[in-house]
Amino acid sequence: MSGPSCEVPPRSQDNVFGVAMGVRQQLNIQYDAFPIAQVLEFVMPLAFLGFGLEVGDFHQMGNNHGLTIPAENIIRLREDVYDGMVDGKGRDRFTAAHELGHYLMHRDIPIQFHRAENGQLKPFRDSEWQANRFAGGLLMPTDRMVQCKSLAEVVERFQVTRDAASVHNSILAKKGLMRILS
Amino acid sequence: MFTEFGKLLRKARIDRGLLLKEMAEGLGVSSAYLSAVETGKKSVSDELARKAASYLGIDPNSSDFAELEDAVQVSRGQVAIEVKGLSQRHQETALAFARQFGEMQPPELDKLLALLQKIKKQEK
Numbered sequence: 535m536s537g538p539s540c541e542v543p544p545r546s547q548d549n550v551f552g553v554a555m556g557v558r559q560q561l562n563i564q565y566d567a568f569p570i571a572q573v574l575e576f577v578m579p580l581a582f583l584g585f586g587l588e589v590g591d592f593h594q595m596g597n598n599h600g601l602t603i604p605a606e607n608i609i610r611l612r613e614d615v616y617d618g619m620v621d622g623k624g625r626d627r628f629t630a631a632h633e634l635g636h637y638l639m640h641r642d643i644p645i646q647f648h649r650a651e652n653g654q655l656k657p658f659r660d661s662e663w664q665a666n667r668f669a670g671g672l673l674m675p676t677d678r679m680v681q682c683k684s685l686a687e688v689v690e691r692f693q694v695t696r697d698a699a700s701v702h703n704s705i706l707a708k709k710g711l712m713r714i715l716s
Numbered sequence: 717m718f719t720e721f722g723k724l725l726r727k728a729r730i731d732r733g734l735l736l737k738e739m740a741e742g743l744g745v746s747s748a749y750l751s752a753v754e755t756g757k758k759s760v761s762d763e764l765a766r767k768a769a770s771y772l773g774i775d776p777n778s779s780d781f782a783e784l785e786d787a788v789q790v791s792r793g794q795v796a797i798e799v800k801g802l803s804q805r806h807q808e809t810a811l812a813f814a815r816q817f818g819e820m821q822p823p824e825l826d827k828l829l830a831l832l833q834k835i836k837k838q839e840k
Contacts, residue, residue, distance in 0.1 A: 589736060591746070616736070
């Protein structure tokens with residue numbers, strides 16, 4: 535999930551949340567926990583010709599939890615991350631959703647390496663920031679998130695980590711859509 | 717062209733609504749290993765190919781099974797024969813050749829080669 539950021543065309547937070555909500559709506563998902571494994575393995579190859587989800591071993595992937603490779607039309611997850619995603623582990627589900635965000639938002643844009651002397655990359659133009667916001671919005675849709683009364687409820691309903699729940703709660707609280715949960 | 721074994725396997729798995737992890741566990745291999753087989757990065761033993769076919773419920777007497785077996789052979793040897801658009805006789809001959817090739821003895825290979833060279837000469 536980490537690694538160097540690429541400069542991408544700017545997207546506001548609301549724009550990224552809109553992309554995520556669009557995925558839920560198009561797939562007509564009417565429940566809390568987003569079926570990220572089924573979407574990556576079964577839906578994506580139908581929606582995008584030639585797309586494949588691959589699983590790589592530690593030797594091949596090293597510290598990379600996930601990679602999106604537009605030139606090969608694939609998302610590749612490290613084995614432990616893939617298995618964790620299928621088993622419903624919050625951190626791994628978030629990584630997979632993050633990669634899906636890269637694929638949907640960034641696969642067709644020409645890469646721009648960001649030079650440090652140009653100053654820090656603005657979040658709206660940062661590929662990693664966009665992919666993280668996408669994952670948050672996909673896994674914790676606003677309309678369902680605002681019903682939650684505690685972080686534990688968010689964790690339980692959406693199969694996310696407490697950290698991810700807390701970050702997304704703060705974002706929606708800042709927008710005045712819900713209170714800060716504990 | 718024959719379809720590569722890995723691609724056939726992936727299609728059969730997805731058609732049955734099985735996740736990589738589910739099938740990997742069913743075959744007693746890791747998710748990464750099965751993924752590498754599907755993408756053609758790892759070749760597969762006859763035993764695993766048979767196990768996979770049986771796990772997917774592919775009848776050993778069906779044409780799907782024969783296709784899978786052919787694909788295993790081709791994906792190992794990397795020999796491809798274009799049969800698309802040719803007659804069924806051509807296709808049968810190509811498949812028979814692919815199946816028998818390994819068992820052919822030098823005298824038989826010599827005969828076959830002589831036959832092929834004769835055809836080539838006649839075309840000139």
